[in-house]
Amino acid sequence: MNLRSRFVLIFIAAIVVSSPLVAQAPQPGAPPAAAAPAQQGGTPADRAAAAAAAMKAPFVPFHIIGNIYYVGSTGIACYVITTPAGDVLLDTGYADMAPQIEQNIKTLGFKLSDIKILINSHAHTDHGGGLAELKSATGAQLIAMAQDVPYLESGGHNDVLFHDQNLFPPVKVDRVIHDGDTVTLGGVTLKAYLTAGHTPGTTTWTTTTEEKGKSYNVVFLGSVVAVPTNKLFDKPDSPATYPGIKSDFDHAFAVVKALPCDVFLASNGAFFDMQKKHDALINGADPNPFIDPAGYQAYVARSEANYQKIVQSQQGTDAPTSHTP
Ligand code: ZN
Numbered sequence: 363m364n365l366r367s368r369f370v371l372i373f374i375a376a377i378v379v380s381s382p383l384v385a386q387a388p389q390p391g392a393p394p395a396a397a398a399p400a401q402q403g404g405t406p407a408d409r410a411a412a413a414a415a416a417m418k419a420p421f422v423p424f425h426i427i428g429n430i431y432y433v434g435s436t437g438i439a440c441y442v443i444t445t446p447a448g449d450v451l452l453d454t455g456y457a458d459m460a461p462q463i464e465q466n467i468k469t470l471g472f473k474l475s476d477i478k479i480l481i482n483s484h485a486h487t488d489h490g491g492g493l494a495e496l497k498s499a500t501g502a503q504l505i506a507m508a509q510d511v512p513y514l515e516s517g518g519h520n521d522v523l524f525h526d527q528n529l530f531p532p533v534k535v536d537r538v539i540h541d542g543d544t545v546t547l548g549g550v551t552l553k554a555y556l557t558a559g560h561t562p563g564t565t566t567w568t569t570t571t572e573e574k575g576k577s578y579n580v581v582f583l584g585s586v587v588a589v590p591t592n593k594l595f596d597k598p599d600s601p602a603t604y605p606g607i608k609s610d611f612d613h614a615f616a617v618v619k620a621l622p623c624d625v626f627l628a629s630n631g632a633f634f635d636m637q638k639k640h641d642a643l644i645n646g647a648d649p650n651p652f653i654d655p656a657g658y659q660a661y662v663a664r665s666e667a668n669y670q671k672i673v674q675s676q677q678g679t680d681a682p683t684s685h686t687p
């Protein structure tokens with residue numbers, strides 16, 4: 363399997379572990395073309411391009427809950443978290459999505475210059491590709507998990523899954539953080555949990571927000587999607603995708619299962635049924651449909667089941683017979 367095919371596989375894997383409700387008809391927030399499925403025919407490059415185009419399709423930005431706003435595309439989630447001292451932007455999409463994200467921020471009535479901090483779910487082109495442009499446009503400080511810093515600063519070189527296939531504009535990290543570190547601006551605190559495996563520094567961010575007098579625990583889930591091309595075991599003829607990947611995934615699932623979550627958000631819209639919840643929200647659903655603790659636990663359980671299937675499939679003839687602690 364070549365690298366472009368792997369990239370297609372990531373998209374497919376993301377959809378598989380997402381709710382079956384997601385990949386359906388066009389939704390009010392998205393233009394009709396947005397929900398067009400990736401072409402099944404053509405070369406792997408054609409399919410990768412079609413999958414990326416569907417993910418990038420514009421989506422009307424909207425207020426999610428409390429001080430949290432959606433400024434991403436149909437498939438790729440990006441968030442503005444507002445504070446009295448300026449705003450935080452979590453993820454940017456692909457590099458060529460930067461104008462779209464910037465316009466979404468402005469459409470909501472925010473100024474690019476109000477963005478003071480940039481944070482990232484993980485150092486892949488579809489989530490951090492626009493960081494260099496957004497950093498330039500906002501003048502914000504970029505804060506990132508130590509293990510993903512080399513990939514951000516090199517523009518995706520030596521990626522554990524994609525190698526040099528999915529490069530993006532490199533960006534300087536201003537503050538390097540570690541598991542459990544916090545980012546505070548204007549009295550709003552975001553906590554960073556290392557939930558690695560998808561990349562060595564994949565980060566799940568949490569915060570609290572208030573609406574109608576109630577406080578809610580918010581989880582911005584990084585990606586916990588494992589794919590068959592993740593080599594979880596280090597075999598003589600087939601090295602692990604990166605050293606420690608299996609223990610990283612195991613740790614990530616232990617962490618995300620234990621996080622208190624009222625408001626379920628994530629790096630891809632499909633992970634948390636973004637379109638369906640958006641439509642319910644704009645139609646006046648009460649309580650806010652993004653308050654979905656059961657949906658969070660169900661998504662994590664589906665993702666872990668998918669991961670365990672891959673573990674089992676790789677524990678074949680020449681794999682270790684015992685589980686890694
Ligand atoms: Zn990724």
